[in-house]
Amino acid sequence: MEAVQAQHEDKRPKIVAFLCNWCSYAGADLAGSGRMDYPANLRVIRVPCSGRVDPLFVLKALEQGADAVLVSGCHPGDCHYAKGNYYARRRLTALLELLEFTGVPPHKYRFEWVSASEGKEFAQVIREMVEALNAAEQKAAMAHV
Amino acid sequence: MARIGVFVCHCGTNIAKNVDVSRVVAAVGRLPNVVHATEYKYMCSEPGQQMIRQAMEEHKLDRVVVAACSPHLHERTFRACASQAGLNPYLVEMCNIREQCSWCHKDPERATQRAYEQIAMTVAKAYYDQPLTQNRLPVERRALVIGGGIAGIQAALDIADAGHPVVLVERSPSIGGRMAQFDKTFPTLDCSACILTPKMVDVAAHPNITLRTYAEVEELNGFVGNFEAKIRLKARSVRLEECKGCGECWERCPAKRQNIPSEFDAGLSTRAAIYTPFPQAVPNVPVIDREHCLYFQTGKCGVCAKRCPVGCIDFEMQDEILTERFGAVVVATGFDVMDPRVYGEYGGGQYANVITGLEFERLMNASGPTGGHLVRPSDHKEPKTVVFVQCVGSRDQDKGHEYCSRVCCMYTAKHATLLKDKMPDAEAYVFYIDIRATGKNYEEFILRAQRDYGVRYLRGRVSRIYPEGDRLIVRGADSLAGEQIEVAADLVVLAAAAEPRAGAREVAQMLGIGQDKDGFFSEAHPKLRPVENLTAGIFIAGACQFIKDIPDAVASASAAAAKVAGLLAKDHLLSEAQVASVDPVACRGCLQCVRICPFSAIEETTWKDPIERIEKRVAQVNANVCMGCGTCAAACFSGAAQLAGFRDEQVFDEIATAVFVDAAAALAGESE
Amino acid sequence: MIRLRGSSLPGEIEALSGQRVFDCNQCAKCTAGCPMSFAMDIQPNQMIRLVQLGQADRLLRSKAIWLCSSCETCAARCPMSVSVAEVVDALRQLSRERGMADRSTGAPQFHQAFLDSVARHGRAHELEAIGVYKAKTRRFFDDIGLGIRMFRQGKLSLLPHRIQDRDVIRRIIRQSSGSSKT
Amino acid sequence: MPAYSYFPGCSLSGTSKEYGASTVEVCRALGIELTELEDWNCCGATSGHSASREVADALGARNVLLATDMGLDLVAPCAACYNRTKRAANVLAEGDAARKQRIAELLGRPVREPVRVLHLLEVFSHEEVAERLGGRAMQPLPVSKVAAYYGCLLVRPPKETGFDDPENPQTMDRLLRLCGLETCDWYFKNECCGASHSIPQSSVVLTLVDRIIRNARAAGAEWIVTACPLCQVNLDTRQQVALGEEPLPVLYITQVLGLALGLSPKSLGVPEQLMIPRVPAGAAGGGR
Ligand SMILES: Cc1cc2nc3c(=O)[nH]c(=O)nc-3n(C[C@H](O)[C@H](O)[C@H](O)COP(=O)(O)OP(=O)(O)OC[C@H]3O[C@@H](n4cnc5c(N)ncnc54)[C@H](O)[C@@H]3O)c2cc1C
Ligand SMILES: Cc1cc2nc3c(=O)[nH]c(=O)nc-3n(C[C@H](O)[C@H](O)[C@H](O)COP(=O)(O)OP(=O)(O)OC[C@H]3O[C@@H](n4cnc5c(N)ncnc54)[C@H](O)[C@@H]3O)c2cc1C
Ligand code: SF4
Ligand code: SF4
Ligand code: SF4
Ligand code: SF4
């Protein structure tokens, strides 16, 4: 059991996060300004708009070994570019179906709308993702013991 | 090979407390392409910036990465700093290790590792950065205002006063809009004409304003600062400059006998074929309505031409198209009043004595069809009991609009007050759901109607109106009493909903601006940019954005005018630098990007391949219109559409770095 | 006084009636046009309000839900597309299931007698339905003259028309209306 | 000529026999082929939907499906039957899956895309029928002005029945004008007469009936014409007549059409006294 724990310590999950500049990136900033503590597993890539997120980015990240991918943009209707997040939503819904279809487990990707005032929510999303990843990993490890 | 310099900030202890900056700097220094890495206590301070500039020179840096706070705070600072030292500002990248690292991770080791990895990602990204320039766009310092209601009038006057030439285009023969139709205005009850007419005259007299009535904008091309509009001047059949407005012509026009309904009087009176909509019209020059004119229909008449003392009537006049250039456009096309005929339960237009609020305005107006004497349309008798029904077509998702029309609570109170003022013995009942009176002195106005004028308010909707004898039985309810209420009325006034102008859709398409779910023109941001449109350079004023009363319409018009004046005060504009572009070689011409660009910044064009010598269809981004959202780049399957600063290869390398870099090893001194 | 606490009533009514009761903005147009309003102890708009407030007892014991004539005037004219008529049906169903139906209006007994007759024969046998109803309500002598006149005109037949497939009809009426307590 | 499956409903074989008889007679005369649904059941009327939506759905759907099996659009002369049956058909056509599933369970048979449900008036407005009616020489009738009364269930709720203009329907008015009658402009043609309460709440109903009759009289109606057995019985039997005043006769549209087509009053169930021409006081040539 201890061995499993230690191993798990070293191979911390890595989450690649695409955050839109105007809402989610600002939300993540707010989580920091509010000194909310959340796991450091995140690697943030700033994009102007969730509409910039090519589904290939998500697939590439997963393929190269990211433990999970987060895409986060403005809430529907709040897009800085009017309709960019609407396209993102359409595109990512299709991607979601594809991922589901190809059997990628659901804890490995998440799409979330986070506004510039939702620092708390942002931190919570990251916590939840890391928890889910750890739980999955632990389960897998136990299966091997 | 790039020469990248990395500058890591302590932010006092804000960063340094949780991130071991020295270890990070050491590790970063070993990254490929990094030729210089250093740290400082306050990077944004003057000595900090000085240090960056010096290092740039010393190490011949061609890229700068500052690892500090959020780019939302200091990106501009460091871009300006690099720019002073001669580097293109778009070769500067920031990496956020404060808000998104030291402040949100308690564990120093983990925070240090993350800081290192995020910097490595930023370095990877910076490698591909290219120098970008903002285009300097000339500004055509003239404004176009579409719609000559109170909003358009106000906007035109304000822009003109700021010193810029304005062309005001109005569809009907005179400016004035809805306000010209009113008798008195809430909440002050001052005479509408008394406050509007002087403004109309000012418009006509202003040296900076060119008035184009009986005209419409047919086409708008170009972009902010550089629009080109096609304006159709409809054939007026009267030479504008010569006409004296004497009225000889319309006095004698035999077409009067055809009972042509007057649009201005909401159909309550008739007009001639040659007419001005109302006596105070600006310009006070008639037009010939060719559809009804006997000369145009039968070839025989010409009475007006014979009567006209100056001979300015010209039956041969043709429509004229003007093409003019503008730097900015204000849209102020106003609103319409819903046709309440869909309400079969209120008679569906069958009963002459069920009228709309707009018709009531005309019946009360001193220059209206009855000279301000309120009578029922059916028999011209004075009504003794008048019932007002609010929210007809508003707050009704079944047959009308879901929204509240905003002005009808107030104008109904105005109508009832004016009625009681004119005929103290008349009874006035108002059926309402809620009273929405949120302006300055509005609630007081409602209270006065009830308390001082004896208007009776009944809280409920009306379900049925039907005639009995020569009266109308109005069956409603009072939900406060919990009972049905029946009133025998002589006249019923429906506060019919306000709605988008007929043709708003065509106007929106012609201008390339958005409409909301109800058909009103969309603002750029509901709170922060209420008079702007997402299409830069186009502004919206008055009730075409959403229903407004006069104070709000005027406020929005002045706000739009201020925006326009600000824009036209510049001698050039700077375009967005981080914009999309399409590589014509790679482009397959699928036009997916054209379809989805939220700003219509991409166009289809043909391109001749200089090597293969073939012509093909490709997409082309107008860099002056593109806002840099990157939606096109994500949609393009060929990788032809790319967004500067966020190119595919940049993002892919950031991803790869994020996944493959092992911070623990790097910080321990192992080279990658 | 209404003391508010969480209630399942709005949800139940929405499920049974298919109406969105919270769309109602209490404009009272339903009440304004209701032909039975004058006889009701709770007005149509108040019924919707009380559903919103979860006041099951008052509604299920009311006379009003049995006085509604199902004329659908309310539904046809409601600006928010809420049908009071359908909400009333749902209230009647709950009221009977919970044994709270107000019998003084006679309506619950009448509907029961009518449906019993349909369950028995597959079609309504008017003479039987009226007879049972009168026995239940002990209103033997209301309308007696009228009944005799109709009978003479051959309009009230003595024997019921029966259909073949009576079992299905019985099943529909018994099974889905639950155990009725009227 | 058009053919339909025919759902007479309970009233037409009981309290409203004459409506049933006149419907059959007139349709025969106009060449409309009616085939009665075999083993039809009661639509449940108000009692059905008061019990539950499921009861109303299933009772209505059974008849719709019988008609669907026959492959003939279904016609109902009773407004209440029409209303309930059409609504059940709407559920079968576009209702949600769960609701349809429940119908299938209760009926013990699969459900299918339904045929159309029509009211008799809609059949008479059918192009061919209207043409045929228009081309017929009509017999003069003993009155000249009548009030068409539509009641509730034909026109409401409009989203379900989709019958004519719900606030000012004209279908029956047009037919009556074809019969050479003038129809009144009156405002109670779609007001509720309270028929569903006729038995349990007779006193309340009197108020409603009274208003309708008074309004029709004021508009100059000599007859009220209806297309609903519940309305007819209610308006006929709950009418209060002042001393010395003649009651206002309430006839079925099929009876009026039948008389105009020259069918015998007896076969249409029209009371003899109605056929005695009456000359309205002061009007010349009122009785034709
Ligand atoms: C019955 C009634 C009473 C009211 N009373 C009051 C009151 O007492 N006090 C108050 O504050 N508010 C009142 N209002 C509200 C008031 O009418 C509006 O606030 C005001 O008219 C808005 O002005 P506007 O210029 O935006 O639109 P409008 O007055 O509608 O003017 C729009 C103008 O644009 C022109 N136009 C439209 N389309 C085109 C086109 N494509 N090209 C060129 N020109 C075009 C139209 O011809 C018109 O002249 C009332 C409204 C109603 C309905
Ligand atoms: C509880 C509440 C909730 C609200 N929610 C919303 C909402 O959700 N959406 C919405 O659109 N609106 C909302 N509003 C309304 C919103 O607050 C106002 O529209 C907005 O704050 C007005 O901005 P302002 O700049 O005019 O005034 P303020 O926000 O009051 O700013 C005035 C500033 O001037 C400073 N000041 C005052 N006197 C002086 C002086 N003599 N010298 C120098 N400085 C001075 C003050 O310190 C203050 O910073 C809400 C209001 C309240 C009370
Ligand atoms: S650059 Fe940012 S992180 Fe550094 S001192 Fe300034 S505010 Fe702090
Ligand atoms: S008569 Fe001539 S000058 Fe006078 S208003 Fe008419 S057109 Fe103008
Ligand atoms: S020519 Fe036309 S406008 Fe002139 S007077 Fe004759 S009808 Fe009127
Ligand atoms: S302003 Fe008043 S009358 Fe007009 S829609 Fe709103 S609530 Fe109704």
Ligand code: SF4
């Ligand atoms: S999506 Fe790409 S390939 Fe298609 S037209 Fe646009 S740039 Fe060309």
Ligand code: SF4
């Ligand atoms: S980046 Fe956005 S605004 Fe620019 S062309 Fe592409 S989709 Fe249009």
Ligand code: SF4
């Ligand atoms: S009419 Fe509709 S919205 Fe108005 S009170 Fe009745 S149910 Fe509510």
Ligand code: SF4
């Ligand atoms: S259906 Fe019932 S509640 Fe609605 S109007 Fe008719 S009687 Fe009133």
